[in-house]
Amino acid sequence: MQAIYVQENELRSYCQRAFEAYGFSNQEAEIITDVLVTADLYGIETHGSQRLEMYRQHIQKGYIKVGRQPEIAFETPISAVVDGKQAMGQLVGKFGMELAITKAKQSGIGMVTVRNSNHYGIAGYYSNMALPHGLIGVSMTNSFPIVVPTYGRSPMMGTNPIAVSIAAEPTPFYLDIATSVAAVGKVEVCNKKGVDLPTGWGINEQGVDELNPKHLIDCVRSRMGGLYPLGGSQELFGSHKGYGLAVLVEFLTASLSQGTTANHVQESDVMGVGHYFMAIDPKLFGNPDEITRHWSKYLQELRDSEKALGQTRIYTHGEKEYETEAILCERGVPILPKTIEEMKQLAEQLNIEWNIAA
Structure with a gap:
């Protein structure tokens, strides 16, 4: 599933107007937007704009x-x-x-x-x-x-x-x-892409590894199954x-x-x-x-320090995020088509302009 690249300013403008439409002040919407777009620019697609649908649900249900x-x-x-x-x-x-x-x-x-x-x-x-x-x-x-x-x-x-x-x-x-072995957002992204989970990410209600991302999400929601802790299933x-x-x-x-x-x-x-x-x-x-x-x-x-066989670089934490940010600020933020569709539907529900060229 090919991602659609959205310019940072377009994404910020859309998120800003969406949160203002919920009733947040201009300053509050700017703060919320900055957290989400920063995640997108760092390449952390699990916690960026793909979370808009979750926040819509949480606001409507009264959690937020x-x-x-x-x-x-x-x-x-x-x-x-x-x-x-x-x-x-x-x-x-x-x-x-x-x-x-x-x-x-x-x-x-x-x-x-x-x-x-x-x-x-x-x-x-x-x-x-x-x-x-x-x-x-x-x-x-x-x-x-x-x-x-x-x-x-x-x-x-x-x-x-x-x-x-x-x-x-x-x-x-x-x-x-x-x-945990992975963030739950990565399970959601696998579900949107229609691909199986890697073996060892999570356990289902039967107590065995689950490869179907949709079923693992359902297990989490029913509180019978979930992700493994960092390190997997065994000591x-x-x-x-x-x-x-x-x-x-x-x-x-x-x-x-x-x-x-x-x-x-x-x-x-x-x-x-x-x-x-x-x-x-x-x-x-x-x-x-x-x-x-x-x-x-x-x-x-x-x-x-010396590299493992076939490897050319050792990263220290943060390098990938900052390098990705520099690239995506120029190229645009990659967003999955299903997330784009969710964003379009949200724009219709909130009666705000759809300004993203996708």
Whole structure:
């Protein structure tokens, strides 16, 4: 299935008008749009414009409350608990990370845990917010239950990504990984493309590997089957490690905030997603410039180290995203035809102009 290339300005304009049509302010729509288009430009098609249909459903079902604003529920000089008030996840995420950054500037470190939010897009968007301030950024989130524990078949955790952003030359270190074998958005993309899943991505209601993406999605929705933790189905390949990392994210996002763990997310008319943000000032450990030089030297040594047979390059985290962004800003964002069709239908429903040349 060939993707259709859409210019960045056209995509931003469409998303901006769509979210304004839902009732978000111009500034709010701009924030939400920037998170989605950044994901598209990084080549993370699972969390960009293909998520528009999911957000439409969540707004219509009342999970996302347009017009709501997050509030601080508990606070110290270096920490805070934020109640998302069921607001749009991107707006809650920006609020939480900005609060962590403010505290880090004042006290050296800022930690913010969030309850009662919604899907917030790519975790790395928020960790990257720390970089212009000379800080280290961390971002995590739980979600609807999608991932099974090692040797289980009922989903109990979200894909629970962990993102970390650290200044470096020539490009920042940018790690943004799910603690599952794959993000559920990749299953959705396989479904749109009409291709089977790789063996070892997920388990069905019978307790065996599932290759049909549509059936695995149905299993997730019925909470009988789901994705494997990072490492797959068995301890032999490290399944217990991904499982443990996912549970750790549940603690930081849900238990610290006294919010909702993934297995209870979306049990009523409240989504209840939790987030965690941290910003760290490297001045706590010495001269930031010297720390960056030391870190950059190691990253370059990683790139220059001996390659495996047949390989020509070793990447450090973030290089692919930044290189992809430079290419797609010129070429346009690749969007699957089924997603384009969803976007056209949404434009009709919202009575907004369809401005995308596709």
